[in-house]
Amino acid sequence: MIATTRRAAQLGGFCAPLVAGAQPAYRPEYKVSVVANRPIPFAEGAFQWAELVNERSGGRINMRVYPQSQLVGGDQTRELLAMRQGIVDMCVFSTINIAPQVREAGIFQLPFLMPDHRAFDALINGEVGRDLHAVMDRRDVVPLAWGENGFREISNSRRAISAPGDLRGMKIRFAAGAIFSDIFNALGANPLQMSFADLQPALSTGAVDGQENPVNLFLAFRMDTLAQRHLTVWNYVNDALIFGAAKSVMAQFTPADQELVRECAREAARRNIALARNGLGIPGTDDSALVELRRRNVEVTSLTGAQKQAFATALRPVYEKWSATVGADLTRKAEAAIRALS
Numbered sequence: 001m002i003a004t005t006r007r008a009a010q011l012g013g014f015c016a017p018l019v020a021g022a023q024p025a026y027r028p029e030y031k032v033s034v035v036a037n038r039p040i041p042f043a044e045g046a047f048q049w050a051e052l053v054n055e056r057s058g059g060r061i062n063m064r065v066y067p068q069s070q071l072v073g074g075d076q077t078r079e080l081l082a083m084r085q086g087i088v089d090m091c092v093f094s095t096i097n098i099a100p101q102v103r104e105a106g107i108f109q110l111p112f113l114m115p116d117h118r119a120f121d122a123l124i125n126g127e128v129g130r131d132l133h134a135v136m137d138r139r140d141v142v143p144l145a146w147g148e149n150g151f152r153e154i155s156n157s158r159r160a161i162s163a164p165g166d167l168r169g170m171k172i173r174f175a176a177g178a179i180f181s182d183i184f185n186a187l188g189a190n191p192l193q194m195s196f197a198d199l200q201p202a203l204s205t206g207a208v209d210g211q212e213n214p215v216n217l218f219l220a221f222r223m224d225t226l227a228q229r230h231l232t233v234w235n236y237v238n239d240a241l242i243f244g245a246a247k248s249v250m251a252q253f254t255p256a257d258q259e260l261v262r263e264c265a266r267e268a269a270r271r272n273i274a275l276a277r278n279g280l281g282i283p284g285t286d287d288s289a290l291v292e293l294r295r296r297n298v299e300v301t302s303l304t305g306a307q308k309q310a311f312a313t314a315l316r317p318v319y320e321k322w323s324a325t326v327g328a329d330l331t332r333k334a335e336a337a338i339r340a341l342s
Helices: 002-010 041-056 076-084 103-109 117-124 127-138 178-186 196-205 215-220 255-277 288-295 305-314 316-326 328-339
Strands: 030-033 063-066 090-094 141-151 153-156 171-174 190-193 210-213 230-233 238-246 299-302
Touching: 030 041, 030 076, 041 063, 041 090, 041 141, 041 238, 041 255, 076 090, 076 238, 103 117, 103 127, 103 178, 103 238, 103 316, 103 328, 117 127, 117 141, 117 238, 117 328, 127 141, 127 238, 127 328, 141 215, 141 255, 153 215, 171 178, 171 196, 178 190, 178 316, 215 230, 215 288, 238 255, 288 299, 305 316, 316 328
Parallel strands: 030 063, 030 090, 171 190, 171 210, 230 299
Antiparallel strands: 090 238, 141 238, 153 210, 153 230
């Protein structure tokens, strides 16, 4: 009897039921990983999510953002693995960075699948978006909201790009994913994979001629000062973002706090999308970002529909190869959703 009593005392904290109305013990800090840093809209989404949760939970849930993928040593492709290992609690994932591990996320990298933001919205807000959230759920991630890094435009130091042949011989940096190597090889360029941290010195020394990133990032990092004198708006792919939390982390929260974290993610994602599109001259925005590019003496080439089609035709073999990897059914759903807009 004495032994039994002693054993119960030793286990007391684990066996005692939670007192009705008592607040469960949360961690002192929940680590949030994101690739970039402020003021990039990508990173703003992560910081605003954390700030909203911290404020609205009254400090019960303390989310701290670790920018520039510092929790994974700057290797942006390791965030998903780090979450499954318990190193990262929450993350704003780039679908480009997780596509090598989650093949379905590659739907957003099929070249010239999405002609504009309406098409992008049709994917993230429709069946494709729901299917991808289900895929993430099977990877021990609770997907909370869709965000946007932006359409990735191409810049370089050598010449304007308006036709597929203009890329021939150029050294172009890409972030991650073999599909990008295939895309630029098909256009006659020399693709080089490197982290964003390595990109800026590579541009400044001429180790690479060009790169592809959203306009907001080009402006924030003053790539015009890194010999990037030509930028082409071609909208060849868009980098969708997923606001997600580890299943094990979400399971710690009360149902009310789970909903709080989810709603804050959705609000931060809406703000992120608005920031990513600001100044691009699309419906609902002005063209201040494009004006600023020209003010910095960057030659801006905006492709016509026919010019984009020339690139799409040149890249059709790449599209077909990678749509099989992404999944034929998911690709058909995406194509159907976009056709329904016309």
